[in-house]
Every structure is written in structure tokens, then in C-alpha cells.
Amino acid sequence: MTQAPSTPKPRPERDAPDLSEGWGEQRSRLRRDLRRLDVLFFLICTLVGLDTIGSVAAQGPQGLTWMAILALVFFLPYGLLVAELGSAFPVQGGPYVWTRLAFGRLTAGVNQLLYWISNPVWVGGSLCIIALTTWEEFFTPLPGAWKYAAGLAFIWGGALAVVQSVRIGKWVPIAGAVARIVLLGFFLVSVAVYAARHGVHALPAGDFAPTYAGFVALVPVLIFNYVGFELPSSAAEEMKNPRRDIPLSILRSGLAALVLYGGPILGILFVLPGERIGSLGGFIDACKAVFTVYGGSIAADGTVTLTGAGAVFGGIAAAGLIVGLLTSGVTWAMGAHRAQAVACADGAGPAWLGHISEKHGTPVRVNLLSAVLASLLFVVALNLTGGDGEKYFAAGLGLTICTTFISYVITFPSLAVLRRKYPSVPRPYSVPGGRLGVRLVSGLATVFVAFTVVVLIWPGFGVGWFGTAGSAADSLPESFAGQRLQYTLSQVLPLALFVGIGLAFYAAGGRTRREKG
Template structure:
């Protein structure tokens, strides 16, 4: 019996005629060094250092555990997908090849929209808080002005060509290395002069209550490996550079993230560490060694060189926050533009600028959404920074992680569907290894979504200790319904936006189907693997 020939595996999926028209406007200006700094800027998040430190020493324990059971499997998973399918749009393309355009389109909207939620939410509020702590108060209208300036400066940077824009993550990575390195040096000086808080061994013991509180922020700081793949066709050699950059940036991020958390714990009592101001307060405390003092009530005053260095560090922190948002936007926006050009969204947003080689229209739309969120959130929370921070960060994480629940299983499906695709890097262990990393990565992000929507999930069950209510963010104490609605209602709205986007992509899908029908007289592009491969 003669076996029917199998379609060749896709190396560079063409997706649709709409994206094919835009591909020629991309510019290959990203080298391995650029990808490495891009990932360091992505992975080392300055907005959640305080949230992890607020859980005490067990935060470091859980950080080590999750590095093994999530960070490593996730890195292996993305290294294979990114090197096997080095196509512009990265996560969207992987999901599209695995599960089809409709699923990938809805999934991509969640992945993309989490960026304006994050920028207009937690990043913006930490930047504003840092400014007020180190420079000057922002009363009334000035808080809105400063927040909008933060958002639109970032939008301007994201719009720039990759040759110019790549210097933003480089600057962000350097700012992180300098800021966090100087902070650790200052901790040592502070310890010599004032001593440090003892960290009893028992406090490092991991607990389930601590896990539920920490898993969202820890895993959120461990994600971002897939972002450079969204700009794969702007890299010189993505098949080689993506796996190597993932390895190097992963090791660097563990050091850059873990060191400051330990420093905060040495300087501040755990009960005084807040999720929003933990890192800021620790910086102010250690910088008193250069000039200043800590009053009996805990009020910190910087003077002389301490005040100058504190201001420099504050500027570095704000730059770090801004570049985090920019770097994520550079990846997420590109993937959304590919989705729109492919017929999973309005074709108008899938246009790549001839002048800049970037998806300017998606960039501007994201900045508008972030601005709306900023204004709405500041009004709904009556200026309560901690409440704004908790709701914004939780929503950004859950939105991103829901998309991961769909994207990560693409590894298993694509190994089966396209076994002959060249894979410069493969997850070790054959299909058993593939299933292992997929189950670990997908399972943990799915669990994270549950505990974000319902903090304290599982706490106090089966006679165990602890109270689920205590797992609510302190700013939402006793307000579980209000917190849950702050997560669920926006998520429902985002899904509706995804459906609207997909409906708006109908004309592009019809054109693509007509083109395929004219060529073969058979099935539409979504049902033929061959149609995803140019030149077959």
C-alpha cells in the first residue's frame, strides 16, 4: 500500500496574503547582543521586587523552587519553538500552526492587551510613587499629567525603527545592572555601619500560604522568553541567537532578581515591606549611609550625598520601569500586528510603517488604552496607590497567563504535526521531555490564574491552617467581591474585544480563502498545512 506524501514542514509560514504584503517592510537589525539585553530588560522586573520581599525569606525559597519547576521548563519550551519556527509574530504563529487562526486570534488579543494594562496600571503607579518619594508630590491634576507623560514617552520609543528602538532595552538592561548592583553594594556598607536584620533559618521554610501569595509575581518575573521571537524576522540569525540568549539571560536574571530581594530583607523588617514601596523604601534606608537618617517612627530622610544618590537611583528605577513596558510592547505589539494582517483582527492595525518598519497603529492604540486605564483607575481607587497597584498587577498577570495556557501546549502539537522541521535546539528527552516541560509550564500558569482571580485558593482546606481571606491584597482586605470583579469583568471585556477583532478580520480571511481556492479549488488556508508554507 502506497502511503500518501506528507506535506513539508513549515520553516517560514506565510500565514496570509495580508501579512506577506507587510513582511518586506521589516528590517534585520537585531544581533545576538541586542536579543540578550532585550531579554534581561524583559525578565528583570523592578515592579514586583517589593511584592516578593513582602512575603519574607520564604520568597527566596519559592524563587529557587520555581526556577527549577517553571523557569527551566519554560525556557526549554520557548527555545525549541523559537528556533524551529523563527517567524515574525512568534507566539501567535506557534498557536496558529497548532490550533488554527480563531483560537490564535483570541489568544493573541489577551497577550497583547495585557501590555497596556500593565503599563497604565502597576508600572505607572510605581513610577509616580517613586517620583513623589524622591522628588516632589504630584497633587491633583499633576498625577494625571505625569502618568500620561510616562505612557506616551514609552509609546514614542516603541514606534521607532528597530535600529533606534533596540537601544531602549539595552539602556534598560544597563540601568538594571547599575541600579541593582549599586543597591547591593550599599546594603553591604549599611550592614557594616548598622548591622542587618537576622533571618532565622525557619523563616525560609516554604508554606502553601506563601506559595499562593508568591506564585503570581514570581512566575510573572520569570516570563518573557518568547518576546524576541515576535521580532524573529528582524534578527540576523534567530535560529542560533534565540536559544543562546535564553540561556544567558535566564542565568543573569536569577542573580539580578534574587540579590535585591535578599538585600531588602536584610534592611527592612518583613512587616514593614509593602508590595508597592518595598524596593523604594529599602533604597532610601540604605542610602542613609551616604547622608541622612531613619527616625524612631521609621521615617527616612536623605541629606547631602544620600539625597543626590537617592535621586539618581530613583531616576534609574523609573527608567527601568519605562523600559520594561517598552520592551514587552515591542514584542507583543508586533505579534498583534501579524495577527491582524493574517485576518485575526482588523487589517488596518496589521500595517507595518514603511518609514519605521514597526506596527505604529497598534502602538498608538495600546498607548490610548493605557491612558484610558490610568484615568479610570485613578478615579475608581480615589488615588489609593496600593489598591490601584494590586488590581492592575493582578489583571496584567492573569491576562498574560491565560494566553500562555493556550500557547505552551503548541510545543506538543507542533512536534507531532511537523516532525521534520529543522530544530537547531530540541527539548531533551524526546516526547517524554516535551510533555514534561509542557505540563509543568502550562499547569503552573493555569494555577496562577486561579489564585489571582480567587486569592487564597486552597488555603484552609482539609483542616489545614491559614485563612483564604488573608491572601487578599492588603488594600482589598475584606473586599473579596470588589477584588474579584476588578479581575473578572476586565477579562470578560478583553474576550469580547478579541471576538470583535476576529469579526473585523473577515474581509482579509475571505481574500485569503479566495486566493487559495483559485489556486487549488479545495480547502481554505486554515485546513491545509501546505498553505502555511511559502513556495510549496
């Protein structure tokens, strides 16, 4: 990133998009309470998701290899891309505004619907199921109706946090970031103690060698771990100085995310035998195993029993993990919901969803609708999978990533388009290399998310082709083994429904567009 000689004043009105009169009224209710440190914690909470650590570790040491490779060819270009867009167009709504300026309101509206709706899918899907699994592993079983009650409490507890004013709500990502740092740091210390007492599993150098089959299996969760830089831009007009704070926070949070992901994954590989690392319970199982150094034992069949201080530390870590999961959903919601409210107030959705609460300064109606959708998805999915947590987790996480990344396929190219359409807009931070640099950065980021969508809909795409090793069938989630059609339908049918909802939302915004003229 290159810094301009001088920093322009934040959000000059001439840089703002031509939004509807309705949004102009709502804008006055926003409150500028986000400082640079708040944005940094916001991004750490966004980037360091605890629900995918087990999925990466389940692929063995090559997961770390691909993590390093994708940090260079995706994470870095993506960070540069958002740093320029976020500082050049620091307007409330972030990704929606960039896409609208580049491709028009219809494309941006449907795209934003996909971006927003992935949040209730995620909260009611993989986040909820991991939180429930963690509770049952460390505290008490949740039979029958208790599982539904606990899941709905998790969802609506998050919704209550999202509706609060930014002055209060910003403490949720701060708490989430601190919980991550403490939990993952304590886990790594415990791994070191465990290693000193019991030794660790050897990791042969050959296991770090990257394979195409491993790449296809890992690319969805690894890239999902690396996204979220754009979320603070959705609240740009609630920041003290977005032109300065967004790029700096991207750099710092990106470095923190690499450390906070890589260390725990390596720790899991050292502690657990490869055959015992599961996508859903990998991190949970590793925590239980290492905490036996404080009290407890591991049976010959791998069953872990925690006692004394081990049980106490296990309970504290479990609570920290649940808090981390909840704050992940809340932080993403704080960004995605604000962008959706801007889209609706701008005529790309029902006007009533674009309302900003005078009391809280937040889009309360979008927040509550998201909680309702997450609740419905949780109840329906739990019934369709017959309570099978692994199947529920695989389908929910896949759909979340797929929906989010389809929206990125449209948003990321807006960098090149806006550099061409608005060359005179002040860019405090810009992608180096001129037009070639912009095309390279935008192209790399777009290609990787587009490829991810393909392998999510059809796991194992390309495996076994042109002499590559492996079988495409082995790339299916274990809970969907031999059920490719069922898995693909679990992704494609909801995606088609979401696009239909996006078009319906756009139609519902017709009156706003007509009034605007």
C-alpha cells in the first residue's frame, strides 16, 4: 500500500453515492463512535473464526502449507483491494455502495441480499451447532426440546447485542477479540505443557507437501478464514476517521489472524492422532486432551475424562469458545445488516427495512428479521438432519461460504471498475502498480472465490483429472459420504431461493426508486 502525501478530510459529500432521500433521512441517526482500536478489534473478531479451525486441522499438516500459500495469493491481494475501496469510498453500506457505483442498483441489490442472508444461515447453522456441541462436551447433554431452547437462546442473545447502539455494541467485538486471544493463547501454553509431559505426534516433512486433492478440500474453509476485511466499511459513517483507520486496521488484523490461526492448528496436529481430528470437534477434542495436564486422563480408546483443575479450565475454555462463536456471528451481523439497510433505503429492497432506529442508531428491523430467519433455519435443519450434528454442520457451513463468496465474485471486480470510472476520487491508500496492479489484485481475489464456489457445490472438482491423485468422492464431507446429490441439492436449492428473494426485494423497492426519479 502506498500512502498519499496528505490525508483528505473523511467522507466528503462529493464522494458519496447518489442515495435516495429516504437514506438521507436515516443517515442523520448514525453516531460516530468507532475509533481505530475499535475497528482493529472488530476485524480480529471477524477474521479469527473458531468454527473452522477443526476443519483445517482435519486435513493434516498440508493445511498449514496451503494456509501460507493462500496468505500470499489471496489474503494479501484481498486486503489491498479493500484498503483502497474502504478509504476511497468511506460511505455507510460499504460493499453495497461499491458494487452499486460499479454495476448499478439491481446487481448491487441482489448481490447484497446474498451477502446479508449468509449471516442468518451461518448463525443458525454451523455457529449454533458448534456452540451446542461444545456445551454438551463440557457441561451437560441437551436432550429433546432442550437443544432447541439452547439454540434459540444463542441466536436471540446475539440479536439482542446487534440491535444496541454502536457505543454499546462495539464492546461485543472487543470482548470477542479478547476471548480469542486468551483462549487460543492458553491453548498453546497448554499444548507446550502437554508436550513436555507426554510428547507430541511426529509430523513428517512429507505430510506438509501440498496436493490438489488437499487444496480442493481446504480452499473453502481457508479462504473463509481470510475474509471479513470489508465489514467495518459497512459502518464507515460511524467511524471517527475511516480513511485512515480502515487501511491500518486491515494490516494489523491480518498479521494477527495469521498467528491466531496457525498456532492452534499446529497444536491440534501435535496433540491428536490424524484419524481422530474431525471437522466439527477437532478444536474441542484437542482442548479436552491438553487440559488433562491439569487433571484428567485419556483412555486407550481416546476417551477423555477431565477432573479437578482440568475440568475447571475445560469449563472456562468452553465458555470462551461459545463467547467467541457468538461474537463472530454478532460482528458479521453488525456489518452485513447495516449494508442491507442502506440497500433497502436506497431502493434495492423494502423501504421499511432501511429504517434506522432513532434510539439505537442501528437497523433494528433488519437485525430482528435476521434473527427470525436464523431461528427458522436452525429448527428446520435440525429436523431435516435428524439431529445429526456433523451433517448439519457440513451443509450449513458450505452454504454460508458459498452464499458469501458468490457476492464477492461481484464485489471484488468493482475495484478495477471504480478506479476507471472515478479516477479523481482521493485515494489515501491505493493498490500499487497502476492499472496492472489493480487488475492483478482484483483478478486473483475474484478467481479464488469463484473457484471456491465451484468446489463447494461440487466437492472434488478436478480431483483425478489429468493424472492428479485421489477420488472426487472422497472430497464429500464425511457425513454426506455416498450422497453427492443430496449434498449438492443442500447448496443449490437454497442459493436459487436466495436469488429469488433478492429479486423480490428489488421489486419491493420500486416505490423508493420512482420517488427518487
